[in-house]
Amino acid sequence: MGKRTLILAFESSCDETSVAVIENGATILSNVVATQIKSHQRFGGVVPEVASRHHIEQVTWCLNAAMQEAHVTYDDLTAVAVTYGPGLVGALLVGVAAAKAVAFAHHLPLIPVNHMAGHIYAARFAGxxxxxxxxxxxxxxxxxxxxxxxxxxxxxxxxxxxxxxxxxxxxxxxxxxxxxxxxxxxxxxxxxxxxxxxxxxxxxxxxxxxxxxxxxxxxxxxxxxxxxxxxxxxxxxxxxxxxxxxxxxxxxxxxxxxxxxxxxxxxxxxxxxxxxxxxxxxxxxxxxxxxxxxxxxxAPLQLCGDNAAMIGAAGTMLYRHGVRAGLDLNADPALEFPYLDEIEG
CATH class of the missing domain: 3.30.420.40 (ATPase, nucleotide binding domain)
Structure with missing residues (x-):
C-alpha cells in the first residue's frame, strides 16, 4: 500500500473558523469548526470586522484541536491547503496567514483552494x-x-x-x-x-x-x-x-x-x-x-456549510495535479471560476 496523503486544511472565508485533517481526499480524520453565529445574530448578518477578530482568536485553537483529534504530527502531513477566496478579505487573510505559517515552519507544500471548489468537493465524502x-x-x-x-x-x-x-x-x-x-x-x-x-x-x-x-x-x-x-x-x-x-x-x-x-x-x-x-x-x-x-x-448534510474538510478534499485533488502556491499567496476576495463565454470568446 502506498504512502497515505494527509492534508491539513484551513477554511476562514466568512463566519466559520475551521481546520481539518483529511486522508487520501476522502476520509475525515478531524474537522473542527468554530462557529460565530451567535456573535452575528444580533446584527442580522455577518459583520466582516467581527468575523476577522473571531478568526484570529479561534484559528490556533482549531489547529491544535484538529491535529490532536486526528492523532497526527506535523511530520505526518503531506501538504497544507487553504481557502484563499472568494470571501471576506479580512477573514480570508487569517486562514491564509495561518496556513502559510504552518507550511513555512514545517517545510510543507502550500495548496491554494477556491472556496467554491471546496463546496463541490464536499460531495467527495458521499461518493x-x-x-x-x-x-x-x-x-x-x-x-x-x-x-x-x-x-x-x-x-x-x-x-x-x-x-x-x-x-x-x-x-x-x-x-x-x-x-x-x-x-x-x-x-x-x-x-x-x-x-x-x-x-x-x-x-x-x-x-x-x-x-x-x-x-x-x-x-x-x-x-x-x-x-x-x-x-x-x-x-x-x-x-x-x-x-x-x-x-x-x-x-x-x-x-x-x-x-x-x-x-x-x-x-x-x-x-x-x-x-x-x-x-x-x-x-x-x-x-x-x-x-x-x-x-x-x-454533499453530506453536515458538510454543506463552510468547513475545512471540503477544502482538504479539493486540496488533495489539486495536490495530485501539482497545484502549489508560494509563501506570497494572498487572499482573493473576488475569486471566481471562469465563465463559459470567457473561454469560448
Missing part, C-alpha cells in the same frame, strides 16, 4: 466524483451551475444575476423575524405551510441557465408590508412555503435545462449551504427520475 459532471452550487453568496468536464476543471455555465438563493433566504427571514441564518427555520416552516401566494419565478422562460431572486424577494417583502399596512394577518408558514417553492422551482428548472443541454453529464452534484434544504433535495431527487443515466451526488 466518488465522476466526470463529466454538473454541479448546482447554492450558498449564501453564490448560486451557479458549474460544468466539470474533467478533474480540476470548473466552468460557470449559469449564475445568479442578483441575489444568491441563500442571501434571499436571510433577507426574507429578517422580514419574518427569523434569526440569522434563516435557511433551516424557513425550510421547517415551509413544510408546515402551502404555496398559496404564488410568488414570481424569474427567468424561467428565458433560454439561458442564469438565475434571479431579487424580484421574488421584493414580491415577498411587498406582500408582507402591504398586509401590515392594512392590518391583515398572513400565515407565516404559508409565506415560507410559497417563497421556498418559488426558489426550488427556479433552481430545479434551470438545473434540468442544463442536463438537457449537456447530455454527456454522468453526475449531478448538489453542494453549498442551501444544498441542505430538504425541499430542494426532495424536488431535485424527483426531477432526476427523468435522467436515469445521471447519478445524483449530494
Amino acid at each position: 466518488r466524483i465522476k466526470f463529466p459532471a454538473l454541479a448546482l452550487l447554492v450558498s449564501g453568496g453564490h448560486t451557479e451551475l458549474v460544468w466539470l468536464e474533467e478533474e480540476g476543471s470548473f466552468v460557470i455555465i449559469g449564475d445568479t444575476r442578483d441575489d444568491a438563493a441563500g442571501e434571499a433566504y436571510d433577507k426574507v427571514g429578517r422580514v419574518l423575524g427569523v434569526a440569522y441564518p434563516a435557511g433551516k427555520e424557513l425550510d421547517m416552516m415551509a413544510h408546515q405551510g402551502c404555496d398559496t401566494f404564488n410568488f414570481p419565478r424569474a427567468m424561467l422562460q428565458e433560454d439561458n441557465l442564469d438565475f434571479s431572486f431579487s424580484g421574488l424577494k421584493s414580491a415577498f417583502i411587498n406582500t408582507v408590508h402591504h398586509a401590515d399596512q392594512v392590518g391583515e394577518q398572513l400565515s407565516r408558514d404559508d409565506l415560507a412555503a410559497s417563497f421556498q417553492q418559488a426558489v426550488v422551482d427556479i433552481l430545479v428548472t434551470k438545473t434540468t435545462r442544463a442536463l438537457h443541454q449537456y447530455p454527456a453529464t454522468r453526475q449531478l452534484i448538489l453542494a453549498g449551504g442551501v444544498a441542505a434544504n430538504t425541499g430542494l433535495r426532495s424536488q431535485l431527487t424527483a426531477a432526476m427520475q427523468a435522467f436515469p443515466q445521471v447519478e445524483l451526488l449530494q
Whole structure:
C-alpha cells in the first residue's frame, strides 16, 4: 500500500473558523469548526470586522484541536491547503496567514483552494466524483451551475444575476423575524405551510441557465408590508412555503435545462449551504427520475456549510495535479471560476 496523503486544511472565508485533517481526499480524520453565529445574530448578518477578530482568536485553537483529534504530527502531513477566496478579505487573510505559517515552519507544500471548489468537493465524502459532471452550487453568496468536464476543471455555465438563493433566504427571514441564518427555520416552516401566494419565478422562460431572486424577494417583502399596512394577518408558514417553492422551482428548472443541454453529464452534484434544504433535495431527487443515466451526488448534510474538510478534499485533488502556491499567496476576495463565454470568446 502506498504512502497515505494527509492534508491539513484551513477554511476562514466568512463566519466559520475551521481546520481539518483529511486522508487520501476522502476520509475525515478531524474537522473542527468554530462557529460565530451567535456573535452575528444580533446584527442580522455577518459583520466582516467581527468575523476577522473571531478568526484570529479561534484559528490556533482549531489547529491544535484538529491535529490532536486526528492523532497526527506535523511530520505526518503531506501538504497544507487553504481557502484563499472568494470571501471576506479580512477573514480570508487569517486562514491564509495561518496556513502559510504552518507550511513555512514545517517545510510543507502550500495548496491554494477556491472556496467554491471546496463546496463541490464536499460531495467527495458521499461518493466518488465522476466526470463529466454538473454541479448546482447554492450558498449564501453564490448560486451557479458549474460544468466539470474533467478533474480540476470548473466552468460557470449559469449564475445568479442578483441575489444568491441563500442571501434571499436571510433577507426574507429578517422580514419574518427569523434569526440569522434563516435557511433551516424557513425550510421547517415551509413544510408546515402551502404555496398559496404564488410568488414570481424569474427567468424561467428565458433560454439561458442564469438565475434571479431579487424580484421574488421584493414580491415577498411587498406582500408582507402591504398586509401590515392594512392590518391583515398572513400565515407565516404559508409565506415560507410559497417563497421556498418559488426558489426550488427556479433552481430545479434551470438545473434540468442544463442536463438537457449537456447530455454527456454522468453526475449531478448538489453542494453549498442551501444544498441542505430538504425541499430542494426532495424536488431535485424527483426531477432526476427523468435522467436515469445521471447519478445524483449530494454533499453530506453536515458538510454543506463552510468547513475545512471540503477544502482538504479539493486540496488533495489539486495536490495530485501539482497545484502549489508560494509563501506570497494572498487572499482573493473576488475569486471566481471562469465563465463559459470567457473561454469560448
